[in-house]
Amino acid sequence: xxxxxxxxxxxxxxxxxxxxxxxxxxxxxxxxxxxxxxxxxxxxxxxxxxxxxxxxxxxxxxxxxxxxxxxxxxxxxxxxxxxxxxxxxxxxxxxxxxxxxxxxxxxxxxxxxxxxxxxxxxxxxxxxxxxxxxxxxxxxxxxxxxxxxxxxxxxxxxxxxxxxxxxxxxxxxxxxxxxxxxxxxxxxxxxxxxxxxxxxxxxxxxxxxxxxxxxxxxxxxxxxxxxxxxxxxxxxxxxxxxxxxxxxxxxxxxxxxxxxxxxxxxxxxxxxxxxxxxxxxxxxxxxxxxxxxxxxxxxxxxxxxxxxx
Amino acid sequence: xxxxxxxxxxxxxxxxxxxxxxxxxxxxxxxxxxxxxxxxxxxxxxxxxxxxxxxxxxxxxxxxxxxxxxxxxxxxxxxxxxxxxxxxxxxxxxxxxxxxxxxxxxxxxxxxxxxxxxxxxxxxxxxxxxxxxxxxxxxxxxxxxxxxxxxxxxxxxxxxxxxxxxxxxxxxxxxxxxxxxxxxxxxxxxxxxxxxxxxxxxxxxxxxxxxxxxxxxxxxxxxxxxxxxxxxxxxxxxxxxxxxxxxxxxxxxxxxxxxxxxxxxxxxxxxxxxxxxxxxxxxxxxxxxxxxxxxxxxxxxxxxxxxxxxxxxxxxxxxxxxxxxxxxxxxxxxxxxxxxxx
Numbered sequence: 001x002x003x004x005x006x007x008x009x010x011x012x013x014x015x016x017x018x019x020x021x022x023x024x025x026x027x028x029x030x031x032x033x034x035x036x037x038x039x040x041x042x043x044x045x046x047x048x049x050x051x052x053x054x055x056x057x058x059x060x061x062x063x064x065x066x067x068x069x070x071x072x073x074x075x076x077x078x079x080x081x082x083x084x085x086x087x088x089x090x091x092x093x094x095x096x097x098x099x100x101x102x103x104x105x106x107x108x109x110x111x112x113x114x115x116x117x118x119x120x121x122x123x124x125x126x127x128x129x130x131x132x133x134x135x136x137x138x139x140x141x142x143x144x145x146x147x148x149x150x151x152x153x154x155x156x157x158x159x160x161x162x163x164x165x166x167x168x169x170x171x172x173x174x175x176x177x178x179x180x181x182x183x184x185x186x187x188x189x190x191x192x193x194x195x196x197x198x199x200x201x202x203x204x205x206x207x208x209x210x211x212x213x214x215x216x217x218x219x220x221x222x223x224x225x226x227x228x229x230x231x232x233x234x235x236x237x238x239x240x241x242x243x244x245x246x247x248x249x250x251x252x253x254x255x256x257x258x259x260x261x262x263x264x265x266x267x268x269x270x271x272x273x274x275x276x277x278x279x280x281x282x283x284x285x286x287x288x289x290x291x292x293x294x295x296x297x298x299x300x301x302x303x304x305x306x307x308x309x
Numbered sequence: 310x311x312x313x314x315x316x317x318x319x320x321x322x323x324x325x326x327x328x329x330x331x332x333x334x335x336x337x338x339x340x341x342x343x344x345x346x347x348x349x350x351x352x353x354x355x356x357x358x359x360x361x362x363x364x365x366x367x368x369x370x371x372x373x374x375x376x377x378x379x380x381x382x383x384x385x386x387x388x389x390x391x392x393x394x395x396x397x398x399x400x401x402x403x404x405x406x407x408x409x410x411x412x413x414x415x416x417x418x419x420x421x422x423x424x425x426x427x428x429x430x431x432x433x434x435x436x437x438x439x440x441x442x443x444x445x446x447x448x449x450x451x452x453x454x455x456x457x458x459x460x461x462x463x464x465x466x467x468x469x470x471x472x473x474x475x476x477x478x479x480x481x482x483x484x485x486x487x488x489x490x491x492x493x494x495x496x497x498x499x500x501x502x503x504x505x506x507x508x509x510x511x512x513x514x515x516x517x518x519x520x521x522x523x524x525x526x527x528x529x530x531x532x533x534x535x536x537x538x539x540x541x542x543x544x545x546x547x548x549x550x551x552x553x554x555x556x557x558x559x560x561x562x563x564x565x566x567x568x569x570x571x572x573x574x575x576x577x578x579x580x581x582x583x584x585x586x587x588x589x590x591x592x593x594x595x596x597x598x599x600x601x602x603x604x605x606x607x608x609x610x611x612x613x614x615x616x617x618x619x620x621x622x623x624x625x626x627x628x629x630x631x632x633x634x635x636x637x638x639x640x641x642x643x644x645x646x647x648x649x650x651x
Contacts, residue, residue, distance in 0.1 A: 011487075011490050011491065011494070012494065014491055015490075015491045015494035015495065016494075018491055018495075019494075019495055022500075022503070023503060026503050026506065026507050029507060030506055030507055136632060136635060136636060136639075137628075137632060139635060140579065140628065140631035140632040140634075140635045141628045141631060141632070142583050142586055142587065142627065142628070142631065144586075144587070144590050144606070144610075145606060145624045145627065145628060148606075148610050148613060148620060148624070149621070149624065151613075152613050152614070152617060239496070242496070243496060243497075243498040243499070246498070246587075246591060247587065247590055247591060250590075250591065251610075262591045262592070265502065265506065265591070265592070265593070266592055273503075273506075277499050277503065280496055280499050281494070281495060281496055281499065284494065284495075284496045285494045288493075288494065
């Protein structure tokens with residue numbers, strides 16, 4: 001276990017190092033300067049600007065400097081947002097993104113698991129078909145299409161909920177629903193198959209034979225075992241929520257990390273692009289690691305070293 | 310039951326002929342892998358319906374731009390932002406094809422009559438007066454083209470990588486797997502966005518960006534299969550007979566991998582369509598006058614409140630494609646995946 005963890009952490013660091021280097025050199029290769037959008041600068045002013053941000057030095061020096069600063073947790077300064085530190089810019093926006101992601105994850109997985117269980121208990125009934133339909137549609141419809149239509153019909157036409165911004169709980173409802181659709185669909189699908197699998201196993205027959213009530217069988221015996229694989233699928237789903245939130249935040253004008261990322265792309269704000277990329281990747285790798293460890297913790301039948309996977 | 314048995318007269322019973330040679334006879338025709346798979350797919354109504362719809366959408370993607378009689382680039386500013394109007398359907402008031410638009414005061418007005426337009430725009434027009442029917446199907450064509458090309462490249466790289474890694478094993482496998490382990494740690498859309506920033510949006514650059522790490526999933530599935538297959542006796546036999554590694558891989562392993570390859574590719578296609586649309590939506594998609602479903606949705610979203618049909622129509626098309634491809638892929642997985650067999 002210890003050796004496995006060490007190995008995994010090593011690969012994590014390697015991946016992050018690679019991503020940081022890749023983004024750094026990509027930003028150097030991309031044509032155009034970040035100052036092009038500002039008022040026309042004379043060549044002399046351009047030199048001063050470049051010197052100010054250290055862009056006049058040779059690329060290897062800049063690279064070493066950037067990586068060194070990164071180790072200290074310094075992501076550099078933004079070119080566009082009035083010279084603010086990229087780290088500050090990002091962490092200040094982490095809150096809304098985290099809240100949105102958390103709410104969507106809870107709503108989606110709870111509702112999805114519930115739907116899946118009901119579908120499995122009432123196989124081939126209209127509830128089953130309904131939940132399968134929701135699962136297929138939820139998995140297929142692009143989140144930004146769903147979010148756009150939700151915003152138009154619920155927000156604009158019916159006027160039930162605020163359309164834009166992030167000022168209170170009612171502002172979080174629509175983006176949460178839009179983002180929760182995908183985890184809901186995945187959870188419902190998986191839960192249904194797992195639950196059916198478990199319901200057909202011997203120990204459930206035994207429970208029935210000894211006269212346990214329907215409720216006891218479904219929730220005490222079956223659900224517990226059926227949940228294990230579902231929990232492990234939800235990890236990668238959580239990762240996909242991070243990228244999903246990019247567009248959701250743009251649509252609902254939420255001051256989150258995703259919105260920052262999209263804006264920095266349109267503004268050519270290289271330090272911010274690099275910073276958000278690295279932060280996203282770090283969260284991504286971390287979640288994958290946590291999920292892999294969870295496999296072993298939740299289900300003792302799966303051992304981390306060797307064997308399955 | 311017992312009573313019925315008594316009523317059958319004895320004469321109707323005769324001793325069975327026991328012929329040992331007939332016991333070996335095979336009554337049903339033997340089914341090939343594909344016939345068997347087709348039988349399974351055919352039982353799945355959702356998959357068949359999806360197959361038909363996918364076929365129709367692909368057909369429309371090619372003939373749609375031709376039958377409208379209009380060009381997808383021609384701008385006619387006098388005809389801008391016209392709502393959809395279809396011959397015949399315009400008289401059915403509850404269908405949204407009557408050329409009527411609700412203005413800001415909440416009154417319904419027929420824009421076509423107001424502006425004296427005789428032409429019919431089946432899906433309406435955009436802000437520059439371009440025919441949306443032509444643009445939607447042209448966009449579908451480009452979206453599908455990018456998706457199929459990306460899925461194909463993913464398939465070629467993934468299968469080659471996975472097969473080599475799994476077949477040779479040992480040190481080669483170890484190194485190749487460490488590389489994929491690093492690649493899989495990179496968030497897909499983030500790396501795609503970075504590639505687009507570098508390459509500038511275009512059909513080929515979008516495709517390349519989508520395939521940059523997209524093949525990793527395929528390579529893992531193929532490797533797992535090859536690891537299992539290469540221990541089989543027929544591979545050993547082939548090797549004993551002196552066949553080269555390359556021939557064994559192509560002749561003996563590849564045919565057995567076709568199932569997983571098809572399933573994986575079928576799931577790659579909707580993902581690629583989604584990713585392309587996603588990129589367009591955050592402003593990194595194709596540039597005008599080229600259109601894809603993603604750019605059409607992006608343009609439509611900006612004017613959603615004024616002209617909702619401009620977003621809803623491409624949104625319906627992309628959702629249909631995604632739903633049907635996913636259902637078809639599910640059906641194919643049930644039919645082809647050996648693990649799913651009872």
